[in-house]
Amino acid sequence: MTQTTFTPRVFSGIKPSGGLTLGNYLGAIKRFVGMQGEMETVYCVVDMHAITVWQDPKELANATREVAAGYLAAGLDPTQSILFNQSQVSAHAELGWIFNCVARVGWMNRMTQFKDKAGSNAEKVSLGLYAYPSLMAADILLYHATHVPVGEDQKQHVELTRDIAHKFNHDFKVDFFPETTPVIDGPATRIMNLRDGTKKMSKSGESDMERINMTDDADKIAKKFKKAKTDPTPLPETYEGLNDRPEARNLVEIYAALSDMTPQAVIADYAGAGWGQFKPALADLAVAKLAPISSEMARLMDDPAEIDRILATGAEKARAIAEPILKQTYDIVGFLRS
Numbered sequence: 264m265t266q267t268t269f270t271p272r273v274f275s276g277i278k279p280s281g282g283l284t285l286g287n288y289l290g291a292i293k294r295f296v297g298m299q300g301e302m303e304t305v306y307c308v309v310d311m312h313a314i315t316v317w318q319d320p321k322e323l324a325n326a327t328r329e330v331a332a333g334y335l336a337a338g339l340d341p342t343q344s345i346l347f348n349q350s351q352v353s354a355h356a357e358l359g360w361i362f363n364c365v366a367r368v369g370w371m372n373r374m375t376q377f378k379d380k381a382g383s384n385a386e387k388v389s390l391g392l393y394a395y396p397s398l399m400a401a402d403i404l405l406y407h408a409t410h411v412p413v414g415e416d417q418k419q420h421v422e423l424t425r426d427i428a429h430k431f432n433h434d435f436k437v438d439f440f441p442e443t444t445p446v447i448d449g450p451a452t453r454i455m456n457l458r459d460g461t462k463k464m465s466k467s468g469e470s471d472m473e474r475i476n477m478t479d480d481a482d483k484i485a486k487k488f489k490k491a492k493t494d495p496t497p498l499p500e501t502y503e504g505l506n507d508r509p510e511a512r513n514l515v516e517i518y519a520a521l522s523d524m525t526p527q528a529v530i531a532d533y534a535g536a537g538w539g540q541f542k543p544a545l546a547d548l549a550v551a552k553l554a555p556i557s558s559e560m561a562r563l564m565d566d567p568a569e570i571d572r573i574l575a576t577g578a579e580k581a582r583a584i585a586e587p588i589l590k591q592t593y594d595i596v597g598f599l600r601s
């Protein structure tokens with residue numbers, strides 16, 4: 264079989280399951296904006312993923328707009344990238360169902376994010392939470408996306424997407440879906456919780472003090488970094504000196520990602536510094552980088568109709584790519600279209 268060459272295309276998304284965090288910004292949005300112009304870029308607010316856990320319907324629409332506002336305020340240009348919310352393109356759900364029939368239960372059972380989120384409550388969580396990775400595969404493959412920028416936590420799901428593409432192509436003897444490359448690079452692929460450096464910073468984490476929200480003001484940011492858990496030792500002379508110091512490493516990596524430096528360069532600047540010096544410098548840097556974005560988000564949120572218009576235009580452009588790919592998938596599967 265001759266190998267199909269797929270046009271380079273980026274797809275990624277963020278769930279509107281709460282307010283955006285510094286983890287979403289550094290691990291996703293900032294990198295999404297950086298890829299704009301390098302190749303075709305399709306970015307989504309994945310509201311269908313958000314409802315895998317309970318969302319108040321009144322808050323979901325607002326959270327969807329807020330994620331869109333975060334993308335736009337961070338520099339995403341809707342004339343250069345396609346920006347839309349997932350539920351406006353029904354092909355995601357349709358391809359998701361086909362992939363539910365391609366993916367194997369054993370594959371899903373290995374997904375560590377499901378185990379983390381379901382915990383000891385696996386019998387009571389939604390079936391959607393379990394099937395989430397096959398919908399994510401559909402999100403990506405519906406656009407024949409070749410590159411998916413994600414944080415480290417999503418790597419396993421992108422690998423599952425490759426397995427689904429491979430099995431579909433093999434079962435139907437086609438070379439139709441690409442094997443997507445996860446793009447996980449830079450110092451901020453896994454920003455950790457400020458109170459426990461072994462846990463990821465999440466929108467839905469229990470305490471507000473464990474995360475920086477993109478809408479936090481300067482006082483809150485300073486307070487959260489000041490109270491962030493660290494150890495009593497000053498910063499080391501070398502980056503390797505951060506081994507086994509997860510909280511210290513996290514703060515250095517946040518500084519590096521915000522300042523576009525390597526963590527090694529940050530250590531070179533702050534070798535031997537105490538937390539009383541480093542934490543205020545980190546807070547100042549975070550405020551300088553986040554304040555313009557959060558004030559632009561607030562301005563955009565004052566005009567929800569404009570955000571809705573941008574998402575509707577993006578959805579139209581997304582459908583123009585997705586629908587022909589879904590139709591071809593239906594033909595490959597053997598669905599009758601009369």
Ligand code: AQP
Pocket residue numbers: 276277278279280281284286287289290291412413414415416417451452453454455463464465466467468
């Ligand atoms: N802490 C993080 N560090 C680096 N990247 C992160 N991402 C999320 N948290 C971090 C990246 O952001 C993108 C969007 O993620 P998502 O919101 O769709 O899902 P998530 O990873 O489950 O995010 P949260 O914040 O943990 O949400 P909740 O608490 O609702 O489950 C992805 O590329 C992700 O890697």
